[in-house]
Structure formats: C-alpha cells, structure tokens
Amino acid sequence: MQQRSEETRARILDAAVKRFAIAGYNAACVDEICAEAGVSKGAFYHHFPSKQAVFLALLQGWLSTIDAGLEMARQDTVPQTLIHMTNTLPAIFAAADERLPMFLEFWLQASRDEAIWNNTIAPYRHYRDYFASLVTQGIVEGSFKPVDAHAAAQVILSLAVGLVLQGVLDPQGADWQKVAEESMKILMNGLAA
Amino acid sequence: MQQRSEETRARILDAAVKRFAIAGYNAACVDEICAEAGVSKGAFYHHFPSKQAVFLALLQGWLSTIDAGLEMARQDTVPQTLIHMTNTLPAIFAAADERLPMFLEFWLQASRDEAIWNNTIAPYRHYRDYFASLVTQGIVEGSFKPVDAHAAAQVILSLAVGLVLQGVLDPQGADWQKVAEESMKILMNGLAA
Numbered sequence: 001m002q003q004r005s006e007e008t009r010a011r012i013l014d015a016a017v018k019r020f021a022i023a024g025y026n027a028a029c030v031d032e033i034c035a036e037a038g039v040s041k042g043a044f045y046h047h048f049p050s051k052q053a054v055f056l057a058l059l060q061g062w063l064s065t066i067d068a069g070l071e072m073a074r075q076d077t078v079p080q081t082l083i084h085m086t087n088t089l090p091a092i093f094a095a096a097d098e099r100l101p102m103f104l105e106f107w108l109q110a111s112r113d114e115a116i117w118n119n120t121i122a123p124y125r126h127y128r129d130y131f132a133s134l135v136t137q138g139i140v141e142g143s144f145k146p147v148d149a150h151a152a153a154q155v156i157l158s159l160a161v162g163l164v165l166q167g168v169l170d171p172q173g174a175d176w177q178k179v180a181e182e183s184m185k186i187l188m189n190g191l192a193a
Numbered sequence: 194m195q196q197r198s199e200e201t202r203a204r205i206l207d208a209a210v211k212r213f214a215i216a217g218y219n220a221a222c223v224d225e226i227c228a229e230a231g232v233s234k235g236a237f238y239h240h241f242p243s244k245q246a247v248f249l250a251l252l253q254g255w256l257s258t259i260d261a262g263l264e265m266a267r268q269d270t271v272p273q274t275l276i277h278m279t280n281t282l283p284a285i286f287a288a289a290d291e292r293l294p295m296f297l298e299f300w301l302q303a304s305r306d307e308a309i310w311n312n313t314i315a316p317y318r319h320y321r322d323y324f325a326s327l328v329t330q331g332i333v334e335g336s337f338k339p340v341d342a343h344a345a346a347q348v349i350l351s352l353a354v355g356l357v358l359q360g361v362l363d364p365q366g367a368d369w370q371k372v373a374e375e376s377m378k379i380l381m382n383g384l385a386a
Contacts, residue, residue, distance in 0.1 A: 107362055154376070157359075161359055162355030165354055179344065179347045182344040186383040
C-alpha cells in the first residue's frame, strides 16, 4: 500500500513536469496534471494540497541534486573545491532538464508575492551562507586574502546564477562547463593570498 | 500628423508594458493593449505587425539605455572603465522597471523557438563581443595579463547576468550596486597584469 502511494506521488510529479513544461506553471491546472498522471483529483489532493505544493516538491528535488553535487565536490583546499564544483554543472543542467524555465517562471511570479517569496528565497539564502562559510574556511587555511567573505560569496553566487541562466537559455552558446571553470580560476586568482 | 503618429506609438508601448506586467507576455493580447492605449486595432497594426514586434521595440529601448550607460562609463583605463560601469546598474534596473520579468518570460519562450531566438540572441552576442574587445584593450594597455579575452568576457557577462537577475528577483536582498562593484574589483584583481 505504501509502495503504491509512493508510485502515485511520483506519477503526479512526472505529470506536473510535463504539463508545466508545455503550458507553463501559471497556465497548467490540477485537472490536466491528474489526466496526464492518470490519477483522480482525490488522489492528487491526498498527496499535495495545491499546485504550488507540487512545484515546491519539484524544486526541492532539484536543490537536493545540487546539494549532493556540492557535497561531492569537496577537496583538500577551498580553491580546489570551488574549481572542482564547476564539474557538477552538467549534472545540475541535466537534473534541471526541462524544469528550469518553470522554476524561473515561478520565481518571477513569486517575486511579486511576499508570502510565496519568503518560502522560495530560503534555498537561495542557504547557498549564500554556504559559499560564505567556504570563503571563510579558505581565509583560515591561508588560500585567500582576508576578504569580506559575505561579499566574495555573493560574487561566486552571482556568477553561478548567471552561468545557469545562460546555460538554460542558450545551451549551444558556449561550453558552459569550460566557461564556469575559467571563471572560477579568474575568481580564485582574484581572491588568492 | 507625424507628431500624432509618434504619440500613438508611444501610447501603445506604454499600454503594452502595463498589460505584459499584469498578465504576462503570453497571456496579454493585442485587444487588451489597444483598449489600454485607447487606440483602434487598425492604428495598432499601422505601427506594429504583431505583439512580438511591440515586445522587441520595448526590448530595444531597454538595450539602448544599457548601451548609453556603457558608453558613458568610459574611463582612462579598462579596469577603471569596468569598475565605473557598475555605477550604471541602478539606471539599468530603473529602466528595466517592471519590464524585466516580461523580458525573461519572453526569452524563456524564445529559447524554445529557433526563429525568434535568432532575433533575440543578437543583443546578447553583441555584449559578449563588446566585453571581449574591452578585455583585449586592457591587455594591450598593459592592465591585464595575456588572458583569453573571449573567456574573460564571458566571465564578466555571466556576472552581469547573474547580478541583474538577482537584482530583479530579490531587490531587497543586497545592495546590488555594491555587490557589483566588489565583484568587479575581485575580477580585476584576478585579471591584473
């Protein structure tokens, strides 16, 4: 019974990805997601209170992939870790798949709604803190100059956001992993002790 | 007569900004834009062949503001120019106003449509070339190491894209001009001869 319930949840999530990709987040409705998944509305609402909840579950799945990639990138020193991190970019793109336009659409809408925004800004702030702690560690280990860790974290995050957005909008425009690696090397050079 | 025609064109553009901001680019239709502007459909199609043409005119207006800002940022050396450029960020945000979510929505859609994409990718490639020539000039004047100018230009552009996206999605999240300035200083440090 438990297994069947999990299968239903997974089917709803898969169907939502398809509908959101085709119609966009705003235009897609619960009825269509149910039809695509082959589940009743009762089954849908048993698993998710709303369309927004489905979206947040999809977003969480993507963020978990990113977190796992960041965790696996750990190396002996912080500069090595940061450069190694750029190797995770293809996995992040692959996991985002056709979902990123939908995430962007949602964020654009969320940025106009304070309540939703406070829920969705949390992961973003989490990455800012993560990179700030990494930069602090780099200063402590003697790799970096005593820079403002918060400012440096913001630079790394801005670069990452810009790379992901360009990679999604213009996948053929450059070898984005190579661009990410080159970018990180220039940054590391700028931060080096 | 000429003056009245230009006024009509301006009214259509203003109305389109409002409708696109409220309903989104996809959902807004020519009828609504005409109603908002108080013009007939005949007058609309006299000025613009399609909704897409209105969008491209709005995009072009914004890009002209950016170009003017970049031109005004010129200083004696390239590093000074690049750091000075970050001062133009508030003007870019102000000119984007409520339009940027619409631009992003359009780009997301355009990235799925080859013909539209080829039209809208041109300005982006133009900035890439602009920054590459600036970096080359920086190498020639002795400010920068002999780096790959194209790669360095991509770093600057990625950073700019990331900053603009964050500034639009999360205007209160940071002092974005300060972040841009700090970022550019770290980059300049990484590129310095």
